[in-house]
Amino acid sequence: MPDRVSKARELIRGMRKLREQQLALERSRYNQAVIALALARAAPAPAVDPWSPPASSCVCTQARCASPTYAEWCRRLGLEPLFNRKHWEYAYAVGVFDQMGAIGEGSRGVGFGVGREPLPAYLASCGCSVLATDQPSTNDDAARWASTGEYTGNREGLARPALCDPQLFDSRVTFRPVDMTAVPDDLIGFDFCWSLCAMEHLGSLEAGARFVERSLQCLRPGGIAVHTTELNLSSDDRTLADGPTVLYRKRDIDSLAARLEAKGHVVAPLDYDAGDGVLDRYVDGRPWVQWADRPVLRVDLDGFVSTSFALVITAA
Numbered sequence: 001m002p003d004r005v006s007k008a009r010e011l012i013r014g015m016r017k018l019r020e021q022q023l024a025l026e027r028s029r030y031n032q033a034v035i036a037l038a039l040a041r042a043a044p045a046p047a048v049d050p051w052s053p054p055a056s057s058c059v060c061t062q063a064r065c066a067s068p069t070y071a072e073w074c075r076r077l078g079l080e081p082l083f084n085r086k087h088w089e090y091a092y093a094v095g096v097f098d099q100m101g102a103i104g105e106g107s108r109g110v111g112f113g114v115g116r117e118p119l120p121a122y123l124a125s126c127g128c129s130v131l132a133t134d135q136p137s138t139n140d141d142a143a144r145w146a147s148t149g150e151y152t153g154n155r156e157g158l159a160r161p162a163l164c165d166p167q168l169f170d171s172r173v174t175f176r177p178v179d180m181t182a183v184p185d186d187l188i189g190f191d192f193c194w195s196l197c198a199m200e201h202l203g204s205l206e207a208g209a210r211f212v213e214r215s216l217q218c219l220r221p222g223g224i225a226v227h228t229t230e231l232n233l234s235s236d237d238r239t240l241a242d243g244p245t246v247l248y249r250k251r252d253i254d255s256l257a258a259r260l261e262a263k264g265h266v267v268a269p270l271d272y273d274a275g276d277g278v279l280d281r282y283v284d285g286r287p288w289v290q291w292a293d294r295p296v297l298r299v300d301l302d303g304f305v306s307t308s309f310a311l312v313i314t315a316a
Contacts, residue, residue, distance in 0.1 A: 022287065030289045036282040037295045040066070040083060043277060055096045057257075057268045059231060060085045060297055060308040062277030069095065077118045078162050083279050083295040085308040089196045090118060092310050093226040100314075102192040102224040103128050110190045110218055112180050112211075113198030116152050121160035124172035131187070132158055133178035153177070180211050187218045194226045197308060204242045209256045212311070216265055219315040231309035233274055233298070240302060247306050256311075264316030274307070 040062055050061070051069035064070060065088055071081040073091035081087070097103045105127035111119060112133050120132040134153060152158060155175035159166065164173075178184065180195070181202055193215050199208035212227055219225060232239045232247040240247045248256075250272055257267040274280055285300030298307050 026287045026289050029285075029287055030291070032282065033284070033289070033295055036278050037083065037293060039278040040295065051095060053099055055099055055268050055312050056271040057253075057311045058271040058309070059274050060088045060092075060310075061273070061275030062279040062297060063275055064088060064092075065279075065297070066277075077122050078160065079118070082293060083297055085297050086197070088297075089228045089308055089310065093194050093196060093228070094119060094122060096226050096310075096312055097123075097192050097194075097224060100224050107191040108189065109192040109194070110187060112178065112183075112193065112195040112215065113201075114158065116157055117196065118160055118163060119194065119196075120158045120173050121164040121169055124169050125164040128172065128191075130173045131190075132173060132175050134175075135179060136177040181207055183211070183214045183218065189220050190218050190223060191220060192224045192226075193218055196228045197230065199227055200230045200246045200248065201244060203244075203246075205239075205246050205248060205252055208246065208248070209252075209259070212256060212313075213260065213263075216260070216263075216313060216315045221315060223315045225313040225315065226310060227313075228308050228310045230301070230306045232304050232306055234304045234306075239304065245301065247301060247304055248309070253309065253311065260313060266314040266316075268312035268314075 043066065045066060046063040049067050049069055050064045051067050058064070062083065065081070065083045070088065070091055073095050074081040074087055077090055077094065079087050079090065094103070103109070103123060103126050107128045109123055109128050110131040110133065111117065114120060114132045114134050120130045123130050132155065155173055158173065158175070159169055180198065195215070199211050202208050202211060208229065215225055215227070230245065230247045231253070232249045236249045236251050239249050253270065257270060260267055279295050279297050282295065283298045283300050283305050284294070284296050298305055
């Protein structure tokens with residue numbers, strides 16, 4: 001009996017030590033983020049607004065999130081203008097559509113893998129008819145995304161009364177389950193389409209590339225597509241090429257752009273400038289510490305530093 005008691009006490013001490021180490025790591029992570037955020041907020045505004053036309057295919061950076069244009073688009077979308085790559089993706093997509101004249105009364109758009117995005121409601125408020133799509137609820141990944149609050153699987157979950165009058169929303173927004181690896185042939189003639197950090201979850205680099213090519217067939221000639229994805233900032237050689245999340249390298253984006261342009265599509269200039277701000281160098285990672293203003297422009301994914309890259313395409 002004494003041996004069992006001493007072993008139990010030793011196990012408890014070990015668990016307490018591990019917990020103390022975990023808390024110390026979390027405090028360190030939080031302190032690093034707070035300091036980086038304070039330095040970013042104190043930095044002068046960019047001399048030239050990186051959102052200035054013409055639109056480019058580009059990296060999410062501190063400068064792009066410090067722009068007053070970013071703050072304005074966040075305001076329109078009902079979002080806080082955080083140094084947050086997901087907010088930047090929302091804002092950049094609608095900013096590009098607006099700048100390129102894709103949205104307005106009577107325009108038609110289709111979104112893929114929309115989750116709980118604010119875009120369908122905002123675009124409907126601008127007069128657009130929107131088909132919002134996401135993976136079927138029977139898909140194995142649907143439950144995983146639902147557990148994180150990123151999947152709704154119906155139109156009602158996309159309603160944003162603060163952005164769009166409910167009656168207008170009901171008349172202009174429809175929802176349809178769509179597998180992004182098998183986009184239905186009847187989705188055609190749209191003025192614009194988008195997907196935001198969805199193509200990297202289709203199983204492989206090639207599957208995501210094929211989806212982008214297929215999405216352009218949904219557009220009328222001159223229609224605009226914005227697709228964001230993970231960009232591997234660590235290597236143009238090693239990457240995650242298969243699995244639940246893949247990371248596109250610069251060479252993969254270059255290759256995809258060449259494939260699209262060979263078919264007559266126009267890819268907005270590829271801008272791989274990753275910025276030189278403090279938050280362009282701060283990498284979020286484990287332990288994940290959640291707090292309201294948490295800066296998330298760069299993340300550690302299985303040992304690779306990744307960020308969001310927006311690909312802007314005009315259909316042939």
